[in-house]
Amino acid sequence: MRTYWVGLLPWLILAASAVAQEEPTYSVAGRVTNSATGVPIRRALVQITDRSLPSSIGSRAETARTTTRATFTDDFGDFRFSGLPPGLCSVGASKPGFAADTVLSARREVKLGPSVEDVELQLSPLGAITGTVLDQDGRPVIGVRVLVFSLKADDGNLQIGSFRAWPTDDRGVYRASSLEPGSYYVKADIRAGEASMYISATMRKSPPHEGFAPVYFGGGSKYNSAKPVRLDPGATVRADFALTVLPAFKVRGSIGNYVNRRSAVFELVGADPDLLDWNSKVLLNGDTGEFEIQDVLPGAYTLRITQDQARAEVRLAVAGSDLDGVVARLSPAVDIPVLTQITDLTTSPGAKPRPVACEVSLQPLGNLLYSKVLMEGGLPFQPDRKISSVLPGAYRAAITCSGGYARYATAGSQNLLTSPVLSVQPGVSPLPIQIAVSPGGGKISGMVNEEVSSAGWMILLAPQFPQSTGPYAQRSYRRGGAGPAVFNFSNLAPGSYTLYALPEGTEVEYRNPAFLATLTGGVSVLVGDGETKEVTIGSSVR
Amino acid sequence: MKALRLLFACILPLVSLQGAATYPVAGVVIDAATGSPMPSVRMTVMTTGTSDIVSSAVTGKDGRFSFALPRGKYNLLASSQEYQQIYGLTRPSGGAGSSIITGEGQDTAHLIFRWFRPGSISGRVRDESGEPVEFARVQLVRSIMASGRRTTQFFAETMTNDLGEYRFGPIPGGEFYVAVTAEPWYVSLPFNGRNISGLDNGFSPLYYPNITDAARASVLQLKPGEEARADFTLVAVPSATVKVEFSGADNLAGTVYLTGQGIAGVGTLQRQQSFGKPVGATFSGIPPGSYVLTATATAPAGRFVAVQTIDVTGPSANCALLMRPAPKISGTVRMKEPGQRIPSGAYVTVLDETSRNGSSAPVKPDGSFQFGPGGLGRVKVSLSGSGLFASEVHVEGAEFHDGVMELAGGETVNITLVASDETGRLMGFAVRGERPAEGAIVVLASVPASGDPFRNYSFQTDSDGSFDFETVRAGEYALFAANEDVEYLNPKELARYLPTAKKITIEPHGVVTERLVLR
Known part of the structure; x- marks a missing residue:
């Protein structure tokens, strides 16, 4: 039989020979427990997915597909699969009343050959x-x-x-x-x-x-x-x-x-x-x-x-x-035109012109049950952009720019940067939202000189002047995955800002001025157009 | 007794400041089972035949209520939170109630409102390993006497919670069937074990009292105020995956229902799923049996419907549903007498023969009427309101026999109704001894007997013992009164009353007055 395979790819020969030699089989056994109490869980569904074989090997694709087998834990929370081929498997447990098995502790990768015993899968109770x-x-x-x-x-x-x-x-x-x-x-x-x-x-x-x-x-x-x-x-x-x-x-x-x-x-x-x-x-x-x-x-x-x-x-x-x-x-709902005007197109000689774009989203105020954030549907740089199907009501207009900063944004005589609540009146065609954007702006970057147990920091940048699209938030990151937690805000309108560092995961309502007023320990920074400020900050306190 | 009667004689109309005479409508709400007064029940007075609210108040600690109302005909409604009951019910389920007639010589100051306390049916659903089954669908079907026949009707449905518990309440006392359907958790999302061999199980439907054979399902007799329990233990059996594909229109999206045979003609919903073309729908964990697939969908081209039966025997079943446009039903009403105008307030009703669900469309001044997109099945057509009935019905675009249309989908139905106003009126009083017989059931049955619900009439007498059949098709009738509900559309039941019934002839536009004596 072996001579038949000569001349084919070597890995295929190996695969075939393994089958011919009746490869040994292995077992996986373990227990499913409640992550809060440690108590074993009976009748949990345990599924094992064989990942050892590639998804297709030429004509053998049918048999090489990943397969899933399932069993229930016994009255002691124990489970066992046997007769498994060697290789990598994924074992996961699930049961009603517990969080889905996408949670890491409820799923394990195991490598078979030899057999694996004592796999503990933990389910998090709801x-x-x-x-x-x-x-x-x-x-x-x-x-x-x-x-x-x-x-x-x-x-x-x-x-x-x-x-x-x-x-x-x-x-x-x-x-x-x-x-x-x-x-x-x-x-x-x-x-x-x-x-x-x-x-x-x-x-x-x-x-x-x-x-x-x-x-x-x-x-x-x-x-x-x-x-x-x-x-x-x-x-x-x-x-x-x-x-x-x-x-x-x-x-x-x-x-x-x-x-x-x-x-x-x-x-x-x-x-x-x-x-x-x-x-x-x-x-x-x-x-x-x-x-x-x-x-x-x-x-x-x-x-x-x-x-x-x-x-x-x-x-x-x-x-x-x-x-x-x-x-x-x-x-009826109305469409609100959005016009963006790019001012100050003079760029330094030789510099590549950078794309400048702003977008507007309308966040309905009031009952969160029925709120749906509306955004302009057009592509950036399209001249006739609009926010479609805006129902009468009050909205908070949020403006986000890249490649530059908004110098002003208006709807008729209303300054949307200082008073962002836009009221859409029934039966009245709305005035267009006009944004004047200047390319460039200031940069504030820096690092946090403290360590946190969580992944990193949430950096808040709160402008200390009214004519702004801020505040802004950013997650700190580490250059190359190592070193201190750093951050980098660019395209900022010139002016004075306060920087705060909060442990990541504390999701905060930073667009609410009343919330910002509760923060202490911020660092003030003044940045000019085209200027870069380097800042080192410590953690701020809520 | 004599003293009481003297007291009645002293009741004279009260004259309000505006000068219009008012009469007392007063009494006590008592628990029908114990006779004890019911405090804090909201009493609402409405003009009979309308939803106009005349007055409203809450009973005191002694269960008493009191209104002063002008001469008229009123309905009295008692309600306690989400449960309400009309005055004059003789049993907790069904019945029309009695209106209260105020005026000179009427004793409406000593009403006794028998309040049938609502009850509940609750229980726990487990699987064969004793664990709770969440999201089990528990369906309540009620057996009720209504309009001269005993029918079973869907009443309510609910889902079990994470402890496997369900609860129906507040519900009126009566006769209920309970059905439970569910799929094993490991078959459904997010567990999704349906494709794993050995896990492709389903639960057989269960019926009260925890049995799988629908034919042997028992009635749960719920007494007023009773908290009944019905527990179920589902057993997993090897089952099938049913794949449904939809055709007939582009961009179909809708809902498909898989319904089991269920109890007494009321299907037991096994599963429902939304679908979109070309995705189709897949039901997993379906135990063997006979089912009906019903689909409704919307597409850019309009509304589409389909119904098909399917037998599930093996491990899988495929079904292609051809969706057809929902029947479009419209038509015209013309008067039998040429030149006669169509009175306002007439309406055409289509009534599903199986589910007893119906819808009505008002007849416009030019005689035209139009229904929204409807369902499929056997549908009865009738005309009512403003003293009219249909002396002839002509249907184009659908099969039509004995007043029933067969709708299979795709039809554009044009109905011509010939309206006759050859109706008369029968009114009168029923008495027990010398007292008005309040709450008696007066039946006017066509002669010769016919099971036609539109040619047989009943009336629950009002507080003064009066009855009033305002619109009766001219013809021969038998008239009788009974102290209890009569299944008068059932010829055998009707025959028991006919020997003592009065023969009545209703002439077109004639008015007949009768007095009936009850024992």
């Missing part, structure tokens, strides 16, 4: 938040949406990390489960409901109902007055609520320019809105656009209705009775 929602008389409140969410900073703005709504049952009990360890806000929000549509020639009215003001666990109606729930791996934490249930009222009216039989999102925003509010329970007549918003407590509100690419905003006040006859006229 947690739950559960509790009871009662009224002032101690009776259960049914159908409350309990919102459980985490917050994170993204590009310096607060964003929702994870979010889910859990209803209370007829005992007033809710249970939010499969939660990763972390910090959660828990909010008892208004009665379950979305805009439920009916088709009728006449308007439907629902009987009076009680309501309550949304409240966070730990008190308060706003996230920043609440006490987040700290959830350790595998923990079940109780968060009970005692609500004050009051008579509530209806807001009734009709939508102008309503498109028949299509749903709409209703937001009833209070005078001092929270980051995250569930939409109200609404009855919507799909034929006429008449609506009834339920469970409204007395107060002043802005009613915002969004249907597809159109929106209406109406201010209203609810006193001690139902409010009828509200008319909310939908206005």
Whole structure:
């Protein structure tokens, strides 16, 4: 038989001979445990993927494909695979109630030949938040949406990390489960409901109902007055609520320019809105656009209705009775032109002209549940760029430039660098956003003279003058993967800045001036156009 | 008794400051099971036949409520959070309730509102190894007497939580079937063990009380206020992967449902999945059995639908679903009498014979009506409102027999309805002894007997014992009253009452008044 293979590639001969000689087989055995308690886990799924063979070897591709075998752990958390060929394998464990096996501790690479015993795979248990929602008389409140969410900073703005709504049952009990360890806000929000549509020639009215003001666990109606729930791996934490249930009222009216039989999102925003509010329970007549918003407590509100690419905003006040006859006229979304003007094109002789570009993104203000960041869709350097389909409302305009710095950015007479909140009015064609950008700018680079246990530092650069697109954030890095943690900010508008170093992983809301005011230990730097400043900083304190 | 009657005689209309007479609507809400008063129940008064709210208040500690209302016909609604009940129910599930008639000589100051406390059905779903099954789909099907027949209807569905627990509540007492479907966790994402040999299992559907044979499923009798438990243990069996491909239009995207045979004609949803062309849909862990695939999709060309049965026997099954445009249903109504105008308030209804789901379209002044894109199946067409009925129905573009259209998809249906106003009215009072018989069931059944739901009528009498069939097709009828619900569309049940029934002839535009005596 061997002579048959002479003349072919040597590795193929080896592979064939190995098969012919009945290669020895090996086994992998081990145990799956709970990473928080060390307790073995029964009936965990263990999958082993053979990675020893290349994905294709000519005509033998079919048999050489990676294969996966699976087994369950026994009552002692033990598993065993036998009859495996030599080579590299990946062994992973998973089970409901535990974090996915993408977590490193739940997956191991093992090299077979010889057999491998005592592989320990650890699964990280998920947690739950559960509790009871009662009224002032101690009776259960049914159908409350309990919102459980985490917050994170993204590009310096607060964003929702994870979010889910859990209803209370007829005992007033809710249970939010499969939660990763972390910090959660828990909010008892208004009665379950979305805009439920009916088709009728006449308007439907629902009987009076009680309501309550949304409240966070730990008190308060706003996230920043609440006490987040700290959830350790595998923990079940109780968060009970005692609500004050009051008579509530209806807001009734009709939508102008309503498109028949299509749903709409209703937001009833209070005078001092929270980051995250569930939409109200609404009855919507799909034929006429008449609506009834339920469970409204007395107060002043802005009613915002969004249907597809159109929106209406109406201010209203609810006193001690139902409010009828509200008319909310939908206005279509608009496109906002973006014009970039590059000034001061003179470059030093012989220098290569560098590309200069700016982009604008619009971050909706208010309820994070429905916010979607809008960006201009055009390519840089295209003359007719625009931000498409902007619904009426308030946005924070963020401008990012490369190859230069924005000297000014305006929308009509509004200076977007000093007052970045852009209000898009219904039914009005918006003025273009105009950006004047100068190539070049200043540079601030340097190093952090302290070590941190985490991977590195988050460097914040806060301008000390109003006419700026900052603040900016950057992760420190190490040149060639070694040496001190360094950073490098370029294309800065000339002026005075403060530098802060925070341990990486502390994601912060650096676009919030109130947050920046809480930082101490920063270093001030003044940089001019075309100038480079080298700075060494220590860690800053929050 | 005599003292009470004297008291009634003393009740005179109260005259409000505006000068319009008002009458008391007052009484007590009691727990139907124990008779004890129910505090803090919200009472809402609505004008019968509308959703107009006249007044609302909350019962006191003694369960009492009191309104002063002008002469009229009202519905009284009691609600406690997410549960509500109309005045005059004789049992917790179903029934029309009774309106309250106010006016001279009416005793509406001593109402007894029997409140059937809501209950709950909860339980835990485990697998054969005793571990909780999360995301098991628990479906509740209710058996109910409605409009003269006993039907089973989908009631609610929920998913088990991470402890394998589910809970339905607050729900009315009644007769329920419970069905549980699930897929083993190791088959589903993110565990994704479906392609690994030995893991391609599925769970057979389970029915209350924890059995796999749907034909032997029992009714769970839920008493008012009862907290019933129904636990289930799912057993994994070798199962199939069902691949579904979709054709019929470009850029289809929608949802496909895999439904098992289920209980008493109500399919048990096994799985649902969204799909997009060309990706298709794959259901893994499907136990052997007979299923119905139902798909609805939207495409640039409109809305598309398909229904197909599929038998799953081996380890895999492939199914190609040809999506057809959703039936477009429109038409015109014309009056039988030439030159007669179509009164406003008429509407055309299409009712699915299987699911009993329907939708209505208003008839415009020019007689035209139009439905949105609809579903498939056997659909009954009718005309009602404003004293009209359809004396003739002509259907173009679909199979049509005995008032039922067969819709298979792709149809453009044009319906012509000939509207007749040859209807009359039957009204009267039912009494028990000398007292008004409130809450009696009055049945007006066509003669000869027909199972047609549009030719047989029932009415639950109001607080003064009155009944009023406003729109009755001219013809011969049998009229009787009973103290309990009657399955009058079932000829055998109806036959029990016919010997004592009154013969009634309704003439076009005629009004007949009758008095019925109950034992």
